Amino acid sequence: MARSVSVVGGGVIGLSIAWRAARNGWSVKLYDPSIGSGASWVAGGMLAPLSEGWPGEESVLELGSASLDRWPEFGKELEAGAGVDLFTSEGSLTVALDGADAEDLRTIAEWVGAQGRDLQILNRAEVRALEPMLGRGVRLGLLAVDELAVDNRLLLQALQRCAVDAGVELIGEAVRSLDGLGTDQIVVTAGIASPALWPGLPVRPVKGEILRLRARPGVTPAPGRTIRGSVHGRPAYLVPRADGIVVGATQYESGNDTQVTVAGVRDLIADAEALMPAIGEYELRETSAGLRPMTPDNLPLIGRVSDRVVVATGHGRNGILLTPVTADATVALLEGSALVEAKAADPERFEKVAR
Amino acid sequence: MARSVSVVGGGVIGLSIAWRAARNGWSVKLYDPSIGSGASWVAGGMLAPLSEGWPGEESVLELGSASLDRWPEFGKELEAGAGVDLFTSEGSLTVALDGADAEDLRTIAEWVGAQGRDLQILNRAEVRALEPMLGRGVRLGLLAVDELAVDNRLLLQALQRCAVDAGVELIGEAVRSLDGLGTDQIVVTAGIASPALWPGLPVRPVKGEILRLRARPGVTPAPGRTIRGSVHGRPAYLVPRADGIVVGATQYESGNDTQVTVAGVRDLIADAEALMPAIGEYELRETSAGLRPMTPDNLPLIGRVSDRVVVATGHGRNGILLTPVTADATVALLEGSALVEAKAADPERFEKVAR
Numbered sequence: 001m002a003r004s005v006s007v008v009g010g011g012v013i014g015l016s017i018a019w020r021a022a023r024n025g026w027s028v029k030l031y032d033p034s035i036g037s038g039a040s041w042v043a044g045g046m047l048a049p050l051s052e053g054w055p056g057e058e059s060v061l062e063l064g065s066a067s068l069d070r071w072p073e074f075g076k077e078l079e080a081g082a083g084v085d086l087f088t089s090e091g092s093l094t095v096a097l098d099g100a101d102a103e104d105l106r107t108i109a110e111w112v113g114a115q116g117r118d119l120q121i122l123n124r125a126e127v128r129a130l131e132p133m134l135g136r137g138v139r140l141g142l143l144a145v146d147e148l149a150v151d152n153r154l155l156l157q158a159l160q161r162c163a164v165d166a167g168v169e170l171i172g173e174a175v176r177s178l179d180g181l182g183t184d185q186i187v188v189t190a191g192i193a194s195p196a197l198w199p200g201l202p203v204r205p206v207k208g209e210i211l212r213l214r215a216r217p218g219v220t221p222a223p224g225r226t227i228r229g230s231v232h233g234r235p236a237y238l239v240p241r242a243d244g245i246v247v248g249a250t251q252y253e254s255g256n257d258t259q260v261t262v263a264g265v266r267d268l269i270a271d272a273e274a275l276m277p278a279i280g281e282y283e284l285r286e287t288s289a290g291l292r293p294m295t296p297d298n299l300p301l302i303g304r305v306s307d308r309v310v311v312a313t314g315h316g317r318n319g320i321l322l323t324p325v326t327a328d329a330t331v332a333l334l335e336g337s338a339l340v341e342a343k344a345a346d347p348e349r350f351e352k353v354a355r
Numbered sequence: 356m357a358r359s360v361s362v363v364g365g366g367v368i369g370l371s372i373a374w375r376a377a378r379n380g381w382s383v384k385l386y387d388p389s390i391g392s393g394a395s396w397v398a399g400g401m402l403a404p405l406s407e408g409w410p411g412e413e414s415v416l417e418l419g420s421a422s423l424d425r426w427p428e429f430g431k432e433l434e435a436g437a438g439v440d441l442f443t444s445e446g447s448l449t450v451a452l453d454g455a456d457a458e459d460l461r462t463i464a465e466w467v468g469a470q471g472r473d474l475q476i477l478n479r480a481e482v483r484a485l486e487p488m489l490g491r492g493v494r495l496g497l498l499a500v501d502e503l504a505v506d507n508r509l510l511l512q513a514l515q516r517c518a519v520d521a522g523v524e525l526i527g528e529a530v531r532s533l534d535g536l537g538t539d540q541i542v543v544t545a546g547i548a549s550p551a552l553w554p555g556l557p558v559r560p561v562k563g564e565i566l567r568l569r570a571r572p573g574v575t576p577a578p579g580r581t582i583r584g585s586v587h588g589r590p591a592y593l594v595p596r597a598d599g600i601v602v603g604a605t606q607y608e609s610g611n612d613t614q615v616t617v618a619g620v621r622d623l624i625a626d627a628e629a630l631m632p633a634i635g636e637y638e639l640r641e642t643s644a645g646l647r648p649m650t651p652d653n654l655p656l657i658g659r660v661s662d663r664v665v666v667a668t669g670h671g672r673n674g675i676l677l678t679p680v681t682a683d684a685t686v687a688l689l690e691g692s693a694l695v696e697a698k699a700a701d702p703e704r705f706e707k708v709a710r
Contacts, residue, residue, distance in 0.1 A: 213617060214614075216614060216616070257571075259569075259638040260638060261571070261636065262566075262568060262624055262627070262634055262639045263635030265624065266621070266624045266628070269617055269620065269621045269624075272617070273621070280616065280617045280618030281617070281618065282616065283616060284615045284616060284617045284619075284620050287639060287642070
């Protein structure tokens with residue numbers, strides 16, 4: 001008889017674990033009252049662990065790199081299984097609008113290079129040659145040819161399709177307590193709702209707002225790569241889509257709501273225009289807000305917390321990026337082994353997590 | 356046997372004519388594939404003909420005043436018939452942010468006063484005493500105590516309810532030609548679609564974008580009155596709602612689409628913040644765009660164009676304001692008389708209108 005597992009939470013993390021476990025022969029039930037509607041739906045889909053690297057954050061870079069390396073194969077399988085095109089751009093370009101940011105880009109390039117990953121510094125002319133729609137305020141660029149972007153909503157659709165095809169049973173119910181689940185194993189993948197299911201998980205909501213723009217006839221073409229930059233100290237990014245651009249993202253520590261604020265939209269538009277002055281021509285197709293499940297150290301929580309329970313949550317700003325490595329690590333845990341690349345994400349690093 | 360009339364177009368104009376005609380004993384069919392979904396749905400609901408007055412535009416002021424005077428009674432009937440509260444504010448306050456605008460406000464106050472309507476000039480301190488949330492850049496105010504604002508979406512709901520209760524038959528079909536309509540009389544109330552139904556009507560679409568904000572807990576209270584102002588030469592307004600504020604509106608001569616642009620939202624937010632600095636705290640609940648049916652002289656087209664056909668269209672930015680007077684004038688035309696206040700709106704002033 002097949003081993004059975006309940007996956008509690010149907011974002012990209014839960015769906016990918018359910019899919020991979022089912023493919024490995026597990027009997028899988030996935031619980032979520034509204035599958036694919038949370039942070040995974042709102043996300044930008046930028047896969048940029050290298051250009052977000054920073055000296056001292058070795059563990060974050062290693063985990064992110066391990067997942068980025070898995071993405072091409074992981075994505076290809078989903079594309080084949082669901083008949084969609086997930087990848088919306090190859091390469092990312094981080095730009096500096098002032099001298100301090102330019103210094104930071106050189107620091108990142110040097111440090112990430114020392115970790116064996118390729119980042120290139122581009123001067124102003126090289127940046128403009130690559131992405132001529134960018135603003136004249138750009139002083140320096142950091143090109144990461146290996147980084148990617150995916151359409152997170154097509155990803156959700158593909159994961160759901162592949163999960164169902166692999167035999168996952170999707171159950172549209174909320175789980176209030178793990179006690180009622182009768183399976184051999186349980187995986188908690190409930191994002192910000194995870195601490196209510198397993199005591200002591202250090203996950204807090206960090207609200208983020210994001211815009212979805214659609215090209216109108218005759219607009220300036222979108223960048224070919226993901227564009228990242230810092231505007232007035234706020235991190236901003238433009239992620240290409242088949243039909244437009246996603247602009248992200250604000251960050252608020254306070255608040256547990258998903259209301260989009262006037263000030264948030266104002267800032268996002270201002271930052272997007274600083275990166276790409278002609279972006280005002282685009283249609284503002286959608287504004288939305290999500291709640292990122294953040295941890296104190298910006299690493300997720302992936303690990304076994306009891307004989308029956310594994311957690312895979314707390315992915316913060318990097319849920320889409322970390323999906324493949326989290327799926328691999330969690331299925332390994334279910335099957336009694338461990339993925340070495342995910343060791344740093346073990347929740348045992350936090351004392352207060354119940355066991 | 357009752358006289359019969361087809362009303363082609365189910366915005367506020369068509370619905371109010373249908374309602375009033377049915378109440379007068381007409382057998383009324385109203386045609387619209389999507390009742391209440393056009394410019395009437397997008398509108399702000401500001402009723403401000405006095406503070407929009409300008410020397411030389413006597414006819415516009417007279418028509419607007421005639422309709423404003425009808426609004427309290429007209430609205431009361433609808434409120435009673437549909438059980439809703441339509442009026443969201445009493446009084447409007449137009450503010451000047453620079454010396455040129457202050458001069459304009461004095462000109463308006465003087466000229467409108469000479470037409471026998473009451474407008475008051477307020478100094479900076481008086482403005483702040485009345486609406487303390489307004490920006491410190493306000494130099495002068497123009498108070499119109501008689502002006503009103505209505506919730507245009509509740510208005511549509513109330514009109515539809517009262518029309519049906521009065522016996523109007525709502526038909527969810529598009530009318531491509533008046534030829535197929537078998538009623539004794541026909542009224543064309545199709546906004547920008549009107550010229551396709553009656554040749555030569557000088558109505559063109561002028562796109563406008565508008566924001567709907569909702570109060571979040573703890574936000575700075577919304578103004579008690581409609582606030583109008585000019586920011587960087589762009590007219591802007593804040594219209595109170597039961598749950599927030601409507602911010603309008605952009606104006607584009609080009610384009611026949613209802614896509615909301617990034618630049619439009621950027622400008623609306625910037626202008627709203629110039630009027631009320633704390634407005635960024637509000638939720639950006641909705642962005643939308645509509646197509647105003649504009650005429651060359653900013654007066655609507657209300658008149659008989661043939662023995663069987665009356666038109667009531669081209670209301671531009673003032674469709675909600677002009678609803679009561681248009682309903683009265685059109686029903687009078689159907690019944691063989693004429694409303695003197697609406698004489699200036701007769702389409703006979705344009706030679707090319709077919710007869």
